[in-house]
Amino acid sequence: MPAYHSSLNEEPDARQVGNMSILPIKTRIRGPAPLAEAEQADIIDETLDLFRANSLFRNFEIKGPADRLLIVLILFISDCLAKVAASRAPMTQNEATKTLNTLAVDQFPLPGDAMFPLNAHYAAPGNRVEADYLRQYLVQTRQELAARLVDRLYADGTGKPSKWWLSFTKRRFMNRSLGN
Template sequence: MPAYHSSFNPEKDDTGKEIGGRCIANMALLPVKTSFRGPAPKATGDDNDIIDETMGFFKANVFFKSYEVKGSADRVLIYLTLYISECLKKLQKGPKKRDAEKQLQTLAVSGFDIPGDSGFPLNEFYAKPSSRGDQDQMRQYITQLRQETSLRLVEKVYGSDDQPSKWWICFTKKKFMDKSLSGPGK
């Protein structure tokens, strides 16, 4: 069975080049349902966004050791899948829901590598931002995605309980593509 790919991948022309859609380097700048500030366009309506899609595919995709990138939205999906894995590691110790919210919001805004940085684990899939402005915009976009993902993940993992769901926490040992955003030994 193949891995799940993003439905937000732009269409391609006859040469294989993506048609339309905004990108930072080669990572899609997708609409997101969020109240956090950042460069992502505001999503309208009740349709799923890339964060909903990633959470829906997470439990299936996390088992894959390789992943074929089919478009710029897949790069967002890959990043968010790895970020969700990092979040689940934080929730593994079973903090109460309120503490989990604080921990994940801190994780969302704490220092992190972006594509092109030497510590970024998937540089082979991402283009380095071409200018300082693009670097800043990518960092803001990733921060915005991380903040919203953290918020939604707490709701998904905890629901109305004060303890994390074992059906989410059981995925803490899985490494999507054998990679981790925190690097080896962290």
């Protein structure tokens, strides 16, 4: 069974930085991301929906620029879940929100940087302006992804993170980590 790919690979007007798509998202967080229609699923919804299925795969064939963004966001979810699971006592929803928001804005490597784990599959941004734009876009998407992930982690109302989500902390998509 093949891995699940982004349905946004064929997005006609998507801007690209390096070879990664800059896709619209539904958000209230300020940043350079184009805004998506409220009723349409965006890349963050798609990432959250495909995370658990795709995290079972060690190989992933990249079929387009949206898949590259999907990979980065899936790896970020893995890092978020590891951060939540690492606390001795189960985190409350507010603690998880603060911790993951901090993780989202922390310094992280971009494609082309020496510490980026998937440089073989990603093109570096063409210049410094593009690199700054990509960093701002990824910070905004990571913040929105962290907020929506916390909502899903604590959706049952018990005040404890979902064991079904945390069970994926042991799985590494493509055996990689962003290193956060």
